[in-house]
Amino acid sequence: MIRRIDLRSAATGRASGEPFDYRTAVPRADFDVEAAVPAVHAICEGVRTGGLEAVLDYCERFDGVRPDDIRVPAGAAQAALDDLDPAIRAGLEESIRRLRLTCEAELETDAVTDLGPGARVTHRKVPMNRVGLYVPGGIAPLVSSVLMNVVPAQVAGVRSIALASPPQKEFGGSVHPTILAACALLGVDEVYTVGGAQAIAMFAYGTGPCARVDFVTGPGNIYTVTAKRLLKGLVGIDSEAGPTEIGILADDTADAAYVAADLVSQAEHDPLASAVLVTPSERLADEVELELDKQVFATRHVERVRTALTGVQSAVVLVDDLEQGLAVVDAHAAEHLEIQTEDAAGWAARVTNAGAIFVGPHAPVSLGDYCAGSNHVLPTGGCACHSSGLSVRAFTRSVHVVDYSRDALAEVADHVVTLAEAEDLPGHGAAVRVRFDR
Template structure:
């Protein structure tokens, strides 16, 4: 029996809702709200001691000081494997280059003599970055959060990651090394919802932030939802997901390996193949049987691939396949087809698109120069991945002279009276009396 279930949409008509027909993880944020609300309240009212107690409860270790000492950051970088450091440095180099190209210049519009509006992009003042450390120490997420914030010009950066019992309650040393490499000095050994609450309320040494970014488990996602009135958030990113649109030219070994690469993240991770070829689907099943048994995290991967969130979807042609992947709105979408670039150009909904056989998602996770903090759960139909823009906000600067105001004064007065707001009109008239 194949590891991954199969769904046949070749006979589907236009009435079929592809969004509900394609596999999707059961990620019920609402169900977690009561527990996460209680955690956030504990942090708000109990401060540092509450965070320490919550860390002991959820991470199995009690931390003496939430903030990691600077000498520990320095030591972690000094002890970092040179090959890992080289990989991080190359990833940072590429990411900084793409981020620099995302910076937006002020847009100045002259509407007449003495009438100018400038659309200015301003960096957020202070951000809290979250880096998961549960099933795996996601050192790459340090880079993906920090680099665009730095390029945007954010002046104050704090980072939190779960305390590790293996390392005496500190953050994983590879994560600490990445922080030191990037010059991030404010690091906290705090995980889960309590980290998001610490950022939102300002607790102990950690001053309140303006924006929280970074992926996390359902507790982190729920805390973001509950606290976004207190603090800005990037998105509610849940378990990772990959969709692959493929025809009969695709390499089954490549496709299977890429499905496995995302399943490796989490038992709730979603791996979805959308293909026009039943032969490819069969070959991918055979490759999954062979490749999964040779992986390190066999049980985690099997749970993900056999779960309701994963599957192979058969479509009659690539036009239907495009409609299916657009409806699914995957976090990561790979295109393994003839003329992959043309099909990729027509995709509307995806967090990131990987074109052709030699652009696997794992490239984007580390060294493509793209960002891997992306919208999940279908949110790519309305949301974007993390970028420099996420760390900036827009301000309109209105610069009018007396002449400029006089050109539209009558219109302002008329519209103010139409809204029964005569004081608005008077504020203009007084300037010409």
């Protein structure tokens, strides 16, 4: 069901004496953005030059339906909310409540630094003016992604929010009703029934009724990710998120049924999903494999899960001890990392590379996907070593406000002139001298 990689003594068995690169020890799924560039470039150009008609053509071509209007009519979201299962509504409301609390705790105030009499620099946090949020709807209607994108944007103070999700043939070419219901709960009334690369291009160029945005966020398939790469610069983007990943660092104290269930939970997202267990316990590895044999065939999406778990991106990795295991998971830098060990909090505190860390047996990744209060839009593909998950900070910009009096400028004028001359930029120095030569 899932392959094994034995890294025991790997770090000490190299004749060259060079450090072992654990980043190459656990391969990832083949998610070749470059291969998709030609096709996606054509789509983006089509939207840029063809406008709304091109967007509608792509909806018909890729989603099998041509919406009457790409903007969802006013009232449709509220109607979807009115029809929503009360239990689903309660779950969404609790998730929103928890996420809003953690987002509000992230808000930063202006930082004012007085460098002397009349010399002040203020570090201001300014929200984006307008953002476009993308919510996938292909394999599954990811209603939770509505919350994860919208709530931090709202808390950050973004004034204009547009949301796009693929048209659903079974719902007459509109957005999935559960996604619409979540939009109504959050007060998002600008919703577009457009998916894939054409949705990202619509946001970037401003197409039909959708005005151009400043920033685009949200996960998606390889075509959506490629469009974000191609249009980055024209608009800001959150990340180039690939297939979902779970890493688990576990020892003999872990419950094999829990570990197996958590691997399955992420494998059901996508056939390219990555599920990796790192453990020094051969006994646990054996027990988890037995549990996977039972649990995979009991789940609804058997083929999808089995494809992910038998892919090159998934493995049980045997290590000498937890120290080596920590080195492996840090190098792998998974999107989601669970720590199911003795003193799980202590080991979790030492992790430096992970999109989100889940501590102990009662913090499964599924909790983070919905109701932990954390955000589930996270860096994938090893990018957790340099990038962060979606947060309030992603929707704000830092601006330095420089406020100096004449006397304060005079105090550093000679330094400015000297440094300008050192860089052979005499005009810079002249711009200071002119203020004192008259």
